[in-house]
Amino acid sequence: MSIGKIEGVALRGLVSVVPARKVDNLEVPAELVPARDRLVRNVGIRFRRLCRKGTTFADLSETAARRLLDGMGWDSVDVLIVVTQTPDYPIPGNAVQLQDRLGLPRSTVAFDINLGCSGYPFGVFTAAGMLKGSGFRRALVVVGDQSASDGAADEGREILFSDAATATALELDDAAAPLFFEGYTDGSGYRAIYVPHGGRRHPLNDKSTLPRECEDGIVRKDTDVWLDGPAILNFSTREAPLAIQRVLGETGIDEASVDRYFLHQANRMINETIRKKLRIDPERMPMTLYDFGNTSSASIPLTMTVDSAARLREGKVRSLLCGFGIGLSWGTMVIDTDRIFAPDLIEV
Amino acid sequence: MDLNQFLENFTAAVDFEEAVEMELGTELATLQEWDSLAALGVIVMADLEYGVSLTGQDLKGCATIGDIAAIIERKQG
Numbered sequence: 001m002s003i004g005k006i007e008g009v010a011l012r013g014l015v016s017v018v019p020a021r022k023v024d025n026l027e028v029p030a031e032l033v034p035a036r037d038r039l040v041r042n043v044g045i046r047f048r049r050l051c052r053k054g055t056t057f058a059d060l061s062e063t064a065a066r067r068l069l070d071g072m073g074w075d076s077v078d079v080l081i082v083v084t085q086t087p088d089y090p091i092p093g094n095a096v097q098l099q100d101r102l103g104l105p106r107s108t109v110a111f112d113i114n115l116g117c118s119g120y121p122f123g124v125f126t127a128a129g130m131l132k133g134s135g136f137r138r139a140l141v142v143v144g145d146q147s148a149s150d151g152a153a154d155e156g157r158e159i160l161f162s163d164a165a166t167a168t169a170l171e172l173d174d175a176a177a178p179l180f181f182e183g184y185t186d187g188s189g190y191r192a193i194y195v196p197h198g199g200r201r202h203p204l205n206d207k208s209t210l211p212r213e214c215e216d217g218i219v220r221k222d223t224d225v226w227l228d229g230p231a232i233l234n235f236s237t238r239e240a241p242l243a244i245q246r247v248l249g250e251t252g253i254d255e256a257s258v259d260r261y262f263l264h265q266a267n268r269m270i271n272e273t274i275r276k277k278l279r280i281d282p283e284r285m286p287m288t289l290y291d292f293g294n295t296s297s298a299s300i301p302l303t304m305t306v307d308s309a310a311r312l313r314e315g316k317v318r319s320l321l322c323g324f325g326i327g328l329s330w331g332t333m334v335i336d337t338d339r340i341f342a343p344d345l346i347e348v
Numbered sequence: 349m350d351l352n353q354f355l356e357n358f359t360a361a362v363d364f365e366e367a368v369e370m371e372l373g374t375e376l377a378t379l380q381e382w383d384s385l386a387a388l389g390v391i392v393m394a395d396l397e398y399g400v401s402l403t404g405q406d407l408k409g410c411a412t413i414g415d416i417a418a419i420i421e422r423k424q425g
Contacts (some may be wrong), residue, residue, distance in 0.1 A: 042363055042385055156384060216404070218384065230404030233388050237395060273392050310361050 003182045007127040010176035013072050013169035013341035014312065016305035017064040018049040018292065020347040023148075025159045028177025039159060048162035048293040050148045057146035058088045060165035062101050063348050065142055068167040069102065070309040071341040077169075083123040083297050085326070086146040087112065089345075098142065106315070108137075110180030116193070117264045117325025119143060119297030120166075121333035124321075127170050139170040144298030150302040153211050153219040157227055160267065166301035177336035180251050182243060189328035192231040197222035212259035232325070236266055237273040240324050243332045244278060247320070248321050253334055257318055260308055261285040264323040265292070266300035297323065305345050312342040349398075349425075354417050361393035362386040372414035394420050 025046055026334075028036045040046055051060065061082065069075070081103075082095040095111030109130070115122055120143050123341035138222065144165040152158040197208040208222045216342055220226055248255055261280055263271060275285050286307035288299070295302050300321050305311065310315055315337045324330035351372060359370070364381050375380045387407050394402045394416075402424040403418075410416050 038363055038365055038381070039385060082384055210379065216384065228404070229388055230391055230402075230407070231383055234401055234403065237392070238401065269388055269392050273396060276396060 002028055002046075003180055004125060004129075005178050005180050006125070006128045006132050008172060008174050008179040009131050009167060009179065010173035011124070011172045011337050011340060012169055013068050014062045014166065014301055014304060015068040015343060015346065016046070016164065016166045016298070016302045017060045017067075017073070017346045017348055018164045018302070019051045019055065020062065021050045021052050022127075023048045029116055036181060038184075039155065041142055044271060044287070044289040044294045045159055046290050048148055048159070050058065051163050051166065054275070055167055056088055057084060057144060057163065058094050058097060058164065059145075060348065061098060061142045061144065062216065063168040063203060063346065064165045065098060065102055065140060067343065068140065068169055068247060068341070069345060071343065072169050074138060074169070076105050076109060077138040077140045079130050079139035080104060080108050080211060081113060081127050081139065081141045081144040082111075082160065083113045083115055083119040083141065084145055085114055085116050085296070089132060090209050099241055101143070115329065116145065116296045117266065117294075117299070118323035118327060118329040118331050120300040120323050121181055121321050121331035122329075123297070123325070124168060124170065124333065124335070125183070125331070128179060128228055131172050131304070137172045141168040141300060142166070143168065145296035147225070153221075154171070154224065154227075156229065157225065160294050161331065162295050162306070164292065164295035164298035164302050166214050166305070168301060170246040171303045177256065179333060179335040180247060180253075181333045182247050183331045184243065184329065186328045187188075189231065189235060191226070192228045192235065192328060193225065193226055209268055223321060227238070227265070232266070235269055235328055236270045236324050237277065238324050239330050240274045241277040244322055245328055247332045248317050251334060253336045256314065258284070258320045259311075259317045260304075262300045262303050264325060265294055265303060266292065266325065299303050302345075305342065308340055309342045309344050312337055315339060349417060349421050352419060354420075355413070357393050357397050358390065358413055358416070362387035363389060368412065370413060372412065372417065375411060375414050377411075390416060398424060400424055
């Protein structure tokens with residue numbers, strides 16, 4: 001079986017939170033503006049959001065989750081999953097901390113999933129799978145990262161990432177339309193996006209934080225997120241269109257019945273290439289890169305909020321989600337929603 | 349391959365800040381904008397215009413603009 005199908009679980013609510021602190025990628029010394037302008041034009045990212053000093057992804061998550069629980073009128077959930085790669089501590093994960101901070105009962109099953117840009121469909125599917133047939137009724141899926149950099153030597157990475165947290169509510173509902181999910185993994189590409197030092201394979205040493213020029217001419221530290229631009233571009237623009245076509249083909253879902261394609265917001269070159277290959281008009285495949293950058297696993301739900309909060313509140317929406325990146329991994333989901341709790345974007 | 353069209357595609361893909369005179373024999377290293385961003389632009393252009401997947405390694409092996417055209421033609425088969 002390549003495509004998972006879950007019936008009887010509804011996506012009930014979605015809240016997205018970004019830091020109010022905004023950085024303009026064009027705010028550079030005058031002599032650097034033309035080059036930076038070219039970079040911004042091609043990558044498609046003008047503004048990024050950064051957590052204030054002392055604030056972490058866990059804090060944004062708490063705001064998102066509280067707003068969602070309030071909106072749903074829930075004082076407990078059975079399952080709390082956090083999808084992040086930027087936890088407060090190397091161990092334990094953020095979900096356990098969040099259970100306590102949200103005042104959720106000790107009977108909450110809480111754990112983290114370590115995934116980045118592809119993570120939203122994986123997290124939603126995991127939670128939905130846990131609800132189905134288990135006796136559990138409600139799940140909260142918190143997704144996002146604090147990956148914005150501030151002063152990286154690698155300019156291509158510096159202008160890319162932005163912070164955000166999102167919370168999604170799932171609930172058992174016999175009347176819910178089935179959701180479909182396909183997850184793919186190619187671990188041979190793990191070096192396309194990775195942090196070389198700081199784990200057990202290569203613990204931190206005296207040289208880990210020294211910048212050095214790499215083979216491709218980019219200056220990096222071994223504690224940075226290393227991005228292999230050409231490899232990521234080739235992977236994303238090859239696999240995402242294939243996955244979307246495969247999921248539509250195998251489920252028999254009519255392409256025209258998809259109201260919105262919410263793709264991971266990687267960069268403009270990647271997203272536009274995928275869109276052109278699929279021949280989908282920009283309105284149905286919204287892009288939020290210009291204002292919010294690449295927010296890792298939060299980019300799909302954040303784009304749902306920014307582009308479609310009113311639509312999600314007011315009616316039925318069929319969404320196709322496709323996340324792709326670190327791993328390499330990529331996940332595609334088709335999910336129908338009906339008048340969910342979806343407030344406008346929250347800034348803190 | 350229409351080489352004039354290729355030069356046009358290449359120019360658009362690199363997104364030069366100012367117009368640059370170039371021909372197929374122009375050395376990539378002499379182009380100020382021949383950087384990692386330009387490489388990504390050329391990879392997208394090869395994919396969308398010629399249906400060819402170029403790797404970072406392919407581009408590293410190119411000295412001139414014509415070398416890129418030659419790889420694309422070879423990969424088109």
